[in-house]
Amino acid sequence: MMKNIGNNQIHKHQANHNRGKNKRGNWLAVILFRISRRDFGFCLTALFVFCLGSLVWQLNGGPPNLLQDIRYYFGQSTFTDDHGPVAPKVLPFPSRVVYNRVGKCGSRTIVLLLRILADRHQFTLVSSDIHNKTRLTKHEQATLMRNITEIPQPFLYTRHVHFLNFTRFRIDEPVYINIIRDPINRFLSNYFFRRFGDWRGEENHLVRTPGMKDEERYLDINTCILENYPECSNPRLFYIIPYFCGQHPQCREPSEWALEKAKQNVLEHYLLVGVLEELEDVLLLLERLLPHFFFDVLNIYKSPEYKKLGNLTGTVRKHTPSLEALQVLYQRMEYEYIFYNFIRDLFHLTKRKIGLRSGPRPSRHHYNPAPRAHADEQDDDDAGHN
Template sequence: MVLCMHAFWTNDIVKIEEPLQNYEVRHKMKDTSSVSRCNKSSKNLIGYENDNRDKALIIYSEMPKCGSGTFVRILSDVCKYSKHYRTKYTWPTPSPVELQSVESKQKYVSSKILPLRPYIFMGHLSFLDFIELGNKQPLYIDIVRDPVERWISLYYYKRVSPFHIKRLNLTRKERNRTMDNCMKIWISLTGCLGRSIKATADCLKTKPYMGCKDEKIVSSYPTWFSGQYINSSLMSLQRAKTNIEKYYTFIGITEHFEETLKAMETILPSFTNEFTRMFKTTRNQNVGHNKVRPSDDNIDVIKELLSDDYELYGFIRQRFYKHINCLAINITKH
């Protein structure tokens, strides 16, 4: 019998903040030879390790604030009708400190994940190397988003989430501060005010954080796809890219959410069109929050702070377009 558990999710809103055709122009994206070509027979990109995979285990590693609330709801609802996978939302997931040793990782995987197969794990887990633990690698999936838009979404989500309000002990005044206001406080208190965009960002990186609670802006994607559960000295852009190429069955992007769903149900075993059908019934149910965008200058500073995120995001986007083409899925123009 299929066990379908609905659980905690956030109310992300799937929204395009910028015309997609402008992205490559703004960021001067170039194709690189490191982005794999397509293997049409296997539906995977060349470089992906298809052998020694546990197809009874799908892990949605769930990078926060990239449409995850919508996708979790779709996966949870689909499991009502599918006979192939159990689903369960895991929150909170173990902290990096809790899973530092191989023994602690083995205990967590063997007791909390493997017994539930056939199973779709949903939760903020980041990459965890199952091969290191003596198991087959699961089918990893995730979704990413333009880094600045992700941070804007995350900032305003924390201002309405009871969990984060309590965790940060936010006063009403602090909850009502705009992201722009927090950036101005941070830049002013650090003495980085009055410099060029790049110089301001470089200055902020070298100073102790001063500003609104829990709002230091740093790149997250390299850590996420390197894996939180390794020594921090081993985390790098290259490690993240290698994990993505070898172990991620598919990584979608929020800006092309419908195409992401079509790709997931095409490449993952035992699905047909359930994801896209369910999306049509859930797409208008999420509730967005009032977001006041930072000024153009502050957005430019944030982009400089997130330069590593943008490098990895561009890498993932290039792979996404190649994979979509490989799966014969048309891109919808917005």
């Protein structure tokens, strides 16, 4: 009997052990099931985020902000370095500037300054060496504008070229700047530069006008004007306005239409058009309006190092025509002077808005026939007359 009682106790102990074991097994199964379901959901979520991130990456051409945040949360990684760029640097506004420089209006002075400024302020400067092709075909216009937009920003592009209407070709328009000069002074500077060069060496004119014969090279300026040589009459004298009128064929002929179109383009497309006779104020305004490009430009311009370079660009052998010849020139350049006075008035208005005082102004129909030394120092390469 004692043996049976012992056996019953043993069986009961085993049963209790088995029930405890089964209960632990059931709990373990439940825990494993819950963990597996949680892991499965996590994997699905991770897969969804990865697919969504990849889609956004491809659509935007770069990694989405979420992946960037994850990268910075877990520390720097080479993944985005290998598969896409980091967030771009903040660009100045505006970050795209075009200077379609007018020949013999101080553009060489500005280009010399820009080369120094580009190195100091880390912007891309593209200065075209094409000086004799200002008018382009429609295909050439579109190609040039697309090339300009592909320049790494911030950039400043400069070339002797008539105004390009980016919006006409549905291309985002850059900011335009320019400088002009008293039309007769510009003409005289160009006339003598083509013949005798500048202080960099008189042999420069041989490169600019290699086919010019001696009788043309030494042609007296008064004879050229008063005897109506082609170089000293229209349409050759109609030079500044086409740079602002644009590429339309009518922009090449002296007319009220071309004049008004040039004015309209200045008002709608140009941030600033200065006058060379007030160059220091032009530089000061450029520094105020485009600080990323022109910061400290006035101090550079006044430095002895720069003056040494700038003084080499003055045209040599330049002299003043007779009063009679000047009066003839003025009559032939009537549209040019209307436009010049318009730009000068607009420039003075901008100076007043900024808080700069304008210097003494001559009357609307006054022309000072004496070439000014200040203007001589700002002469630049000839842009051609094509």
